[in-house]
Amino acid sequence: MTDNQTPAPVTVELTSGPAGGSIDDFELFYARRALDRFRTRLGRQGLLDLLADDIEEGNAFLRECARTSDGSFKAGTTVLTTQGLTSGEFLAWMDKAFAGDENALLAAHPEHYVMGTDSIGARVVENIGPHVCSFYMGGWGTEALAWATDADELLPESGFPRKMSSNLFLTDGTVVGRALIQFGDTADGFTSNLTVYFPTTCPDEILEHHLRHYAVEFRNWIVAAAAAQA
Structure with missing residues (x-):
């Protein structure tokens, strides 16, 4: 092999043995x-x-991004297509899970650590990019948050009637992100339009990783909701 040649990648395939x-x-x-x-x-x-030290460091990162962004945010959207389940069935399962089934919420992603509701609101401890963060989600409903009604990512009510919007905030009230989740039924299932907003000074990789995070967690929640219907 010459110096300018790239070695072929090693591949391993299962040709016989265990099934499944x-x-x-x-x-x-x-x-x-x-x-x-x-x-x-x-x-x-x-x-x-x-995770206490990791959370302190992660929240400090988000707080600084919010400070240097001065209230401005950048958005990204993950779109999932589901067949065999309606958005109403899925959201009913989600409501039940957030009401008291933390294990079901945690199981949807390896980087979910705590999820549930306390006196402040819906608490989430998870990774934001490489950072472990603890934040709250509040202000659900587009009527409650003016930014959601004016968001460029807001889809027509006719196609996406089920909407949830929220600020993501720390215990001191600092808003470190936003979420706009929209669902529309189709002939054989539903479409999930999942938008997250982070302060504009956050590195782009933070946004990209959370779009992947959305894909993993919502896919697994939808599969769990479908299994509960069986």
Whole structure:
């Protein structure tokens, strides 16, 4: 091999042996099982204690982005298409989960650590890009937040009648992001239009990673909601 040649990538394929999926499928199953074990053993407070320093650093990052952005935000959107379930069925499952099934909420993404409602609002501890952050979601409903009614990403009511909008804020009230979630039924399912907003001085990779985060968590929540219908 000459110096300017790139070595061919090594590939490994399962040609015989266990049934039930690919090697990636097996690894995902075991990774999820291990993660669930650690979450269960540590518990909510144990996770918060373990991540306390990470959360302090992550929230400081978001707070500084909000300060230097002076109230301006940039947006990105993930669109998912679902077949075999209506948006009403999915949102009914989500309402029930947020009312008291934290495990179902956490299971949707490896970087979900705490989810639930307390005296301040709906608390979320998860990764924002590489940063572990603890924030709240509040002000649901487009009527409650003027920014949502004027958002460029707002879709027509006729096609997307189910909408939720929220500020993402820290315990000191600093708004560090926004969310605009819109659902529209189709002939055989529904479309999810998932928009997140971060302060304009946040690196672009923060926004890109959260769009991926949306894809993973909502896909898994939708699959869980469908399984509950069976």
